[in-house]
Amino acid sequence: MNKIPSALNLGLRRGALEIKQFTRQRESVVFTLLFPLILLAIFGSVFKDTIAPGVTFSQYFVAGMVASGLVNSGFQQLAITIPMERDYGSLKRLRGTPMPVASYFIGKALLVFVSMILQVILLLAGGYFFFGLNMPADISKWLTFTWLIILGTASSTVLGIAFSCVPKSGRGASAVVSPVVIVLQFFSGVFFIFTQLPTWMQQVAAIFPLKWLTQGMRSVFLPDSFAASEVAKSWETGKTFIILLAWLIAGFFISLRTFKWSRD
Amino acid sequence: MNVIEVAGLRKSYGDLEAVRGIDLSITKGEIFSLLGPNGAGKTTTVEILEGFRTRNAGEVKVLGFDPATQGHASREWRNRIGIVLQSTSDAGDLTVYETISHFAGYYSNPRNADEVIQAVGLEEKSKELIRSLSGGQRRRLDVALGIVGNPELLFLDEPTTGFDPEARRAFWSLINNLRNDGTTILLTTHYLDEAEALADRVAVINHGQIIEVSTPDHLGGRSSSMATVTWRENGELKSIETQNPTALVSSMSPQFAGEIPELSITRPSLEDIYLKMIGHANE
Numbered sequence: 001m002n003k004i005p006s007a008l009n010l011g012l013r014r015g016a017l018e019i020k021q022f023t024r025q026r027e028s029v030v031f032t033l034l035f036p037l038i039l040l041a042i043f044g045s046v047f048k049d050t051i052a053p054g055v056t057f058s059q060y061f062v063a064g065m066v067a068s069g070l071v072n073s074g075f076q077q078l079a080i081t082i083p084m085e086r087d088y089g090s091l092k093r094l095r096g097t098p099m100p101v102a103s104y105f106i107g108k109a110l111l112v113f114v115s116m117i118l119q120v121i122l123l124l125a126g127g128y129f130f131f132g133l134n135m136p137a138d139i140s141k142w143l144t145f146t147w148l149i150i151l152g153t154a155s156s157t158v159l160g161i162a163f164s165c166v167p168k169s170g171r172g173a174s175a176v177v178s179p180v181v182i183v184l185q186f187f188s189g190v191f192f193i194f195t196q197l198p199t200w201m202q203q204v205a206a207i208f209p210l211k212w213l214t215q216g217m218r219s220v221f222l223p224d225s226f227a228a229s230e231v232a233k234s235w236e237t238g239k240t241f242i243i244l245l246a247w248l249i250a251g252f253f254i255s256l257r258t259f260k261w262s263r264d
Numbered sequence: 265m266n267v268i269e270v271a272g273l274r275k276s277y278g279d280l281e282a283v284r285g286i287d288l289s290i291t292k293g294e295i296f297s298l299l300g301p302n303g304a305g306k307t308t309t310v311e312i313l314e315g316f317r318t319r320n321a322g323e324v325k326v327l328g329f330d331p332a333t334q335g336h337a338s339r340e341w342r343n344r345i346g347i348v349l350q351s352t353s354d355a356g357d358l359t360v361y362e363t364i365s366h367f368a369g370y371y372s373n374p375r376n377a378d379e380v381i382q383a384v385g386l387e388e389k390s391k392e393l394i395r396s397l398s399g400g401q402r403r404r405l406d407v408a409l410g411i412v413g414n415p416e417l418l419f420l421d422e423p424t425t426g427f428d429p430e431a432r433r434a435f436w437s438l439i440n441n442l443r444n445d446g447t448t449i450l451l452t453t454h455y456l457d458e459a460e461a462l463a464d465r466v467a468v469i470n471h472g473q474i475i476e477v478s479t480p481d482h483l484g485g486r487s488s489s490m491a492t493v494t495w496r497e498n499g500e501l502k503s504i505e506t507q508n509p510t511a512l513v514s515s516m517s518p519q520f521a522g523e524i525p526e527l528s529i530t531r532p533s534l535e536d537i538y539l540k541m542i543g544h545a546n547e
Binding site for chain 2: 004005017021092093098262
């Protein structure tokens with residue numbers, strides 16, 4: 001008798017399957033991947049001023065769009081689709097098989113990671129060729145970018161799974177989840193310059209990961225001279241890392257506790 | 265050893281007692297059918313056995329493990345079980361083959377995906393997306409996913425809902441083949457003819473209790489019950505209930521020149537017996 005495949009092995013297979021399913025939903029693929037670029041085009045044409053010497057609003061906005069992408073393709077996407085899978089009964093069916101919950105989580109994380117990578121490539125390439133986006137030249141900035149993407153993907157995934165127990169049904173999930181994300185985007189300095197927001201908004205935003213992801217991405221895409229214009233007069237890179245890691249760990253344990261395979 | 269062993273099983277939802285003391289033993293290789301009206305406690309019982317629900321009281325052993333506390337044995341245990349739930353659907357962006365071969369990968373000793381597709385009669389749909397399947401074809405896919413892991417024990421909950429008569433016959437022969445391979449099957453169904461065609465034993469459950477466990481042809485005293493002889497005489501349909509239909513017909517036959525018009529001898533169907541039992545229980 002052969003052994004049951006390991007949780008990691010099944011997680012990788014789940015990931016491949018999730019990505020295959022995702023690529024077959026053409027409308028949502030196109031929309032998910034192109035939406036950040038469309039927003040960049042709109043905001044780039046509305047706000048043409050430079051916000052600091054050598055820093056255009058588009059440049060500032062790209063940092064926010066990459067960070068939002070992490071929240072959209074992880075948290076938002078999962079908190080909406082998992083309740084739908086639960087309604088369909090496909091989660092209950094999975095529960096009846098020897099596939100462990102860890103494999104399901106790994107599969108979702110891989111899906112989020114791949115859709116995030118595609119989204120970032122499109123956004124940066126589009127921004128570079130059409131909107132005069134400056135790419136960081138420094139290798140250390142790309143290193144920061146890489147750990148932000150990995151940590152951001154992982155925490156966004158677990159928080160999306162954790163939040164998936166909140167919507168009562170798949171049909172209503174989008175109405176519950178989307179406002180949370182949009183409000184967070186406004187508070188976290190994605191659409192506006194963070195330092196121009198009211199202090200209380202800044203303080204609320206500082207609790208949640210999106211503000212830190214956005215600030216981290218600014219440290220990648222804006223010149224170091226801009227750090228002096230941040231609230232703390234610094235990029236706060238170490239603090240960003242710790243806060244994101246804390247959310248990742250908290251999200252992981254909450255999602256393990258609250259994850260539901262079926263509605264009742 | 266019995267594959268399923270249940271004693272004194274109880275389950276309440278708030279004030280409602282859904283299962284009120286059920287005992288069951290199901291032996292290896294048999295097809296055991298649970299019959300009962302909606303709300304009788306069938307699904308609750310089965311979901312407790314499948315490890316989907318907790319219970320309030322009683323002993324439960326499925327393949328030697330308590331489904332509520334198998335803990336680390338859980339994956340090993342699930343590896344030996346197949347479940348076909350009452351209704352499952354999904355977005356359907358995968359093909360039949362992709363879905364079945366993916367699920368096969370969850371198990372240590374799966375069946376070949378193509379063989380399973382053939383067994384449920386979906387060969388022609390193998391490369392089609394699930395979203396293009398009809399209701400009955402989706403149901404056959406559900407069954408395929410339940411058996412692809414080569415289970416020792418298979419739970420079937422209303423498996424043939426939405427099947428046309430031909431598909432049901434094909435499905436029955438599939439289930440018979442599984443039995444011949446030694447699979448133990450717990451079948452929940454609304455169709456009495458299905459239970460009669462497949463089950464070695466049936467249990468009738470109502471109001472959370474088992475009324476009777478028997479073979480389909482002995483349930484409710486069916487084999488010893490009266491036969492009804494019906495015929496037409498002087499333009500009128502007549503019928504007599506008797507223990508001795510053969511003697512009755514031979515005694516009648518001299519009165520008629522040749523054939524007795526519209527003669528029939530019937531015994532109560534499983535459905536008649538079942539409805540009578542449920543009716544009694546309701547009083």
